[in-house]
Amino acid sequence: MNDVCIHCGICTASCPSGWYTPLVTRRVVGGEVNTMEDVWACVTCYQCEERCPREIKVVERIIEIRNELVREGKIFESHREAALKLIESGRIVPWNEKSGELREELGLPRKREKCAEEVKTLLKLTGFESLIGGG
Amino acid sequence: MKSSDSKSHKSKSSDLTSPTSQSSDPEFSLFLGCIAPNRYPAIESCTELVLDKLGIGYEVMEEASCCPPPGIVRSFDELTWLTLSARNLSLAEGREIITICNGCFSTLKEASVILKNHEVRDNINQHLKAIGREYRGDVEVKHLVEILYSSLDRIKEVMERRLRLRVGVHYGCHLTRPSSILRVDSPENPRMLDEIVEVVGAESVEYDDKMLCCGAGGGVRSSSKELALTFTRRKLESLKDADVDCVVNSCPFCHLQLDQGQAILRKEGMNIEIPVLHISQFIALSLNYDAGLHQNAVPSERIVEKLEEKL
Numbered sequence: 001m002n003d004v005c006i007h008c009g010i011c012t013a014s015c016p017s018g019w020y021t022p023l024v025t026r027r028v029v030g031g032e033v034n035t036m037e038d039v040w041a042c043v044t045c046y047q048c049e050e051r052c053p054r055e056i057k058v059v060e061r062i063i064e065i066r067n068e069l070v071r072e073g074k075i076f077e078s079h080r081e082a083a084l085k086l087i088e089s090g091r092i093v094p095w096n097e098k099s100g101e102l103r104e105e106l107g108l109p110r111k112r113e114k115c116a117e118e119v120k121t122l123l124k125l126t127g128f129e130s131l132i133g134g135g
Numbered sequence: 136m137k138s139s140d141s142k143s144h145k146s147k148s149s150d151l152t153s154p155t156s157q158s159s160d161p162e163f164s165l166f167l168g169c170i171a172p173n174r175y176p177a178i179e180s181c182t183e184l185v186l187d188k189l190g191i192g193y194e195v196m197e198e199a200s201c202c203p204p205p206g207i208v209r210s211f212d213e214l215t216w217l218t219l220s221a222r223n224l225s226l227a228e229g230r231e232i233i234t235i236c237n238g239c240f241s242t243l244k245e246a247s248v249i250l251k252n253h254e255v256r257d258n259i260n261q262h263l264k265a266i267g268r269e270y271r272g273d274v275e276v277k278h279l280v281e282i283l284y285s286s287l288d289r290i291k292e293v294m295e296r297r298l299r300l301r302v303g304v305h306y307g308c309h310l311t312r313p314s315s316i317l318r319v320d321s322p323e324n325p326r327m328l329d330e331i332v333e334v335v336g337a338e339s340v341e342y343d344d345k346m347l348c349c350g351a352g353g354g355v356r357s358s359s360k361e362l363a364l365t366f367t368r369r370k371l372e373s374l375k376d377a378d379v380d381c382v383v384n385s386c387p388f389c390h391l392q393l394d395q396g397q398a399i400l401r402k403e404g405m406n407i408e409i410p411v412l413h414i415s416q417f418i419a420l421s422l423n424y425d426a427g428l429h430q431n432a433v434p435s436e437r438i439v440e441k442l443e444e445k446l
Binding site for chain 2: 016017020021040041042043044045046047049050059062063064066067070075076078079081082083086090091092093094095096099102103105106107108112113114115116118119121122123125126127128131132
């Protein structure tokens, strides 16, 4: 098995979030850590995975834990707001009047995105809308 | 399948040898993402200008949605992430996608790899059927950096001025990592961006923390602004120590964090002012084009004055 942690700590030493927060990636891999504060400190830079001598998918594990937490209803309010923007507009960073002004100033069309309705349909089908609490 | 109603862009140049640029059916679909069109549209206009100048035929994917991001949305729900990615990929069927953002690149490329498995694809297509679409699994995804890197000779031909600047390049995380999937360049010591800025006359300056994240990724900018800014400050301090004229990136999200984050840190008293340019803007400058730097949060137009001084 190449996915068994040998506790070398290279993931933890390579983790920039670990410099500034209590996140210890080695403990995430070991299944000892699954709090919001820990797993959401990860910037998904993948340095840990790149350097792991056992090729353990550390970020994948962190994302799985985050998915589990969201399913338990645990989500930061700022993240819920971002998710609601996706539901409303099909975009995490939506167009606004200011975008229109900046675009026109550069000679670009004021707005040229057409995706919201199809995305809404898909987000209902995948259960995202009810997961986030928007419907 | 719905037909795309996107506007076609053909090259403006007439002396091109590339068959794609002369074709009425462009080779590439251009995926703009969210942040470039909606927060830094100069990145969009510069990308279009540069592709036109290089004779690369493309069509803007106007029906595309959010990629969605590999950190935040994938972290909420993997199935949703894959489904929206598959819809975006389906819009480009028959063409290769060019992305201008590391997040979009990483999402669409990884999704395209996952969706090569036909069982997974069939499952996702069950959802896409509801909107009259289907993904057949054959779209390749490239980052603009790869396109530019394969066009270095052409850039040399069309450039109109040498950019004699000291540049710190910022790769960000998701251009090269995870390398087992993205397969773009070395995940520890990439060279592509360095070589692109050097081809237009700049010096790519080595600096501490060159491969450090900008701080914004993985949902951190949204959930913990302070942590994100801690990364940004460290990065900017290293760039200042290396005495660079500007920082050049390949990702509008990093661009936003380095530019808007820097503006916040300056308000808090940080004495650093480093103009932030997306690689499309940097190449546009070498083509003597107004790169729209006045729309940055940090005063950036002095880079143009510096160029004049160094002529």
